[in-house]
Amino acid sequence: MRSQLSFIGRVVCSLYVLLLFGHSVSIAAEKYDLKGTVKGIDDKVNVELAGTKKDDKTNRNGEFKLNNVLEGEYTLQVIDEMTIAIGEPRYYQQNYSYLILGKDRAILLDTGPGLRDIRAVVDSLTKLPVTAVSSHLHYDHIGNHDRFDQVAMVDLPGTRNRMSSGEFSPAYSEHLGFLEGIEKPSFRVSQWWLSQQKIDLGGRIITVISAPGHTPESIVLLDEERDLLFSGDFIYEGQLLLVLPGSNLDQYHESAQKLLEVVSDNTLILGAHRWQASSGAPVMGYEDLAALTQSLAKIRTSELERQGFILNTYPVNSRMEIIVY
Numbered sequence: 001m002r003s004q005l006s007f008i009g010r011v012v013c014s015l016y017v018l019l020l021f022g023h024s025v026s027i028a029a030e031k032y033d034l035k036g037t038v039k040g041i042d043d044k045v046n047v048e049l050a051g052t053k054k055d056d057k058t059n060r061n062g063e064f065k066l067n068n069v070l071e072g073e074y075t076l077q078v079i080d081e082m083t084i085a086i087g088e089p090r091y092y093q094q095n096y097s098y099l100i101l102g103k104d105r106a107i108l109l110d111t112g113p114g115l116r117d118i119r120a121v122v123d124s125l126t127k128l129p130v131t132a133v134s135s136h137l138h139y140d141h142i143g144n145h146d147r148f149d150q151v152a153m154v155d156l157p158g159t160r161n162r163m164s165s166g167e168f169s170p171a172y173s174e175h176l177g178f179l180e181g182i183e184k185p186s187f188r189v190s191q192w193w194l195s196q197q198k199i200d201l202g203g204r205i206i207t208v209i210s211a212p213g214h215t216p217e218s219i220v221l222l223d224e225e226r227d228l229l230f231s232g233d234f235i236y237e238g239q240l241l242l243v244l245p246g247s248n249l250d251q252y253h254e255s256a257q258k259l260l261e262v263v264s265d266n267t268l269i270l271g272a273h274r275w276q277a278s279s280g281a282p283v284m285g286y287e288d289l290a291a292l293t294q295s296l297a298k299i300r301t302s303e304l305e306r307q308g309f310i311l312n313t314y315p316v317n318s319r320m321e322i323i324v325y
């Protein structure tokens with residue numbers, strides 16, 4: 001079913017501010033002046049910018065200007081008034097995590113590679129209890145899990161039964177942190193979420209959808225009412241990896257077909273990595289998912305021509321390609 005829900009309450013995302021967090025800034029403190037506009041459909045957006053002076057807010061027209069802002073470790077982008085993208089511009093993979101807020105609780109989807117403390121960012125943005133969950137177990141998505149009291153994982157055969165003394169630790173082949181010298185973590189898991197389970201955040205329902213392909217335990221999160229799909233590494237701008245341990249072409253294609261049925265032309269698909277040349281959160285759309293699905297189908301039937309040598313790539317569209325063996 002393709003949802004026909006409208007853009008109720010969506011705020012056009014034009015707030016893009018570098019903020020300073022953490023204590024590990026080693027560069028000479030460069031300062032910037034920032035100005036811009038936040039637009040909401042009800043013209044009542046009033047944003048306080050975390051990490052800045054108390055009075056730094058948008059005016060009645062949604063305009064803001066900040067002087068002498070330090071270059072930061074994270075970027076924040078307001079997707080809508082209850083959804084904030086947290087980017088890591090200094091990390092070469094340009095990870096994006098998503099803070100998904102309800103009235104009673106919040107989800108942080110992905111916690112980054114753990115080179116910086118994303119918990120400090122989250123704490124500055126909300127007082128709600130936050131459950132961290134990862135789109136999958138690769139090192140660049142679970143690096144700050146151990147900083148959170150509440151961690152959820154997808155309940156699959158092969159995840160829950162591997163708990164040891166209340167903790168979960170991914171296998172080396174699931175984590176892959178050795179590629180960058182990042183140690184394999186252990187973390188407490190307090191909630192197990194089934195595929196298709198609906199998570200009630202208070203006035204906001206998030207559906208967990210198992211989406212194997214990039215890895216077996218990959219999930220995406222769907223907010224049907226707000227028409228948002230948080231897609232992790234399933235789809236983002238750039239090179240999609242179908243070469244890693246557990247990657248599976250048939251499953252990838254089947255998952256893509258399944259996801260096409262829950263998105264509409266209006267759905268914002270929010271991925272976990274930004275293309276180096278782009279700016280802002282990696283926002284994809286229905287046509288990107290449709291193009292990916294079509295390419296995966298053609299790879300399965302050998303209709304698409306490979307490019308490259310050892311690592312072969314298949315084109316998807318101008319924003320994506322798929323890397324295979």
Ligand SMILES: [Zn+2]
Pocket residue numbers: 136138214233
């Ligand atoms: Zn990954």
